Amino acid sequence: xxxxxxxxxxxxxxxxxxxxxxxxxxxxxxxxxxxxxxxxxxxxxxxxxxxxxxxxxxxxxxxxxxxxxxxxxxxxxxxxxxxxxxxxxxxxxxxxxxxxxxxxxxxxxxxxxxxxxxxxxxxxxxxxxxxxxxxxxxxxxxxxxxxxxxxxxxxxxxxxxxxxxxxxxxxxxxxxxxxxxxxxxxxxxxxxxxxxxxxxxxxxxxxxxxxxxxxxxxxxxxxxxxxxxxxxxxxxxxxxx
Numbered sequence: 001x002x003x004x005x006x007x008x009x010x011x012x013x014x015x016x017x018x019x020x021x022x023x024x025x026x027x028x029x030x031x032x033x034x035x036x037x038x039x040x041x042x043x044x045x046x047x048x049x050x051x052x053x054x055x056x057x058x059x060x061x062x063x064x065x066x067x068x069x070x071x072x073x074x075x076x077x078x079x080x081x082x083x084x085x086x087x088x089x090x091x092x093x094x095x096x097x098x099x100x101x102x103x104x105x106x107x108x109x110x111x112x113x114x115x116x117x118x119x120x121x122x123x124x125x126x127x128x129x130x131x132x133x134x135x136x137x138x139x140x141x142x143x144x145x146x147x148x149x150x151x152x153x154x155x156x157x158x159x160x161x162x163x164x165x166x167x168x169x170x171x172x173x174x175x176x177x178x179x180x181x182x183x184x185x186x187x188x189x190x191x192x193x194x195x196x197x198x199x200x201x202x203x204x205x206x207x208x209x210x211x212x213x214x215x216x217x218x219x220x221x222x223x224x225x226x227x228x229x230x231x232x233x234x235x236x237x238x239x240x241x
Contacts, residue, residue, distance in 0.1 A: 003176040004119050004234045005029040005090045009036060011238055012115045017085040018042040022074045022106060023092025025049075025193055027056030027067070033088065034065040044084075046072040052193070074102040082111040089118040091234075093160065094148050095195060100163025107166055110241045116166060117238040120157055122173055124150040126233035129180070132218035133187075140211040141199040149195075157237045166239040174236055180228040183219075187212045 021030040030045035161169040191200040
């Protein structure tokens with residue numbers, strides 16, 4: 001979701017910063033960071049999922065953004081201690097098998113005086129789109145939704161930072177109203193960037209159509225003359241090194 005990725009980057013990145021975006025997915029936050037850091041700054045997007053990195057690289061073709069894409073686990077980053085000014089993660093920490101260890105690695109590769117910053121979705125009930133998606137996954141897909149995708153409280157995020165050796169953490173909740181494009185195209189595209197990509201992709205065309213229709217019905221109260229306009233809620237957490 002672009003507004004949250006932009007807020008994450010705006011909160012810490014300035015021109016000239018070297019930036020690492022871990023669990024970068026298709027690189028939304030990475031590209032936003034590169035735009036602010038500038039053409040001469042070192043910006044790296046890392047992810048354990050090679051196909052995601054391939055998509056991210058395709059988005060960057062011809063842009064001249066200079067981003068380096070690296071296949072890497074956030075739990076074992078192949079970078080030197082203190083290599084980056086800012087280390088960020090857009091909606092990825094909560095999916096790690098050990099968020100504290102991931103944050104410890106992020107802190108290790110950030111320089112003294114640098115910053116670690118992440119976004120994590122707040123409770124499921126705060127974001128109607130995710131409620132609809134959760135219901136759809138339960139009804140139509142074999143995969144069990146990962147409830148860890150939505151942190152329960154700010155204290156949970158702060159605890160992850162503490163487990164990573166970062167004690168001076170600031171956690172703020174942000175709410176953005178986002179105008180969604182037609183769901184028949186948006187949902188399949190969005191699902192490809194989630195942990196449930198395979199489960200949704202294995203649905204038959206008719207079953208996938210029914211799943212999207214179910215989400216449209218769930219979100220009908222957020223429909224306007226211009227289309228769906230839905231609130232999303234996320235935590236933004238930052239900590240100095």
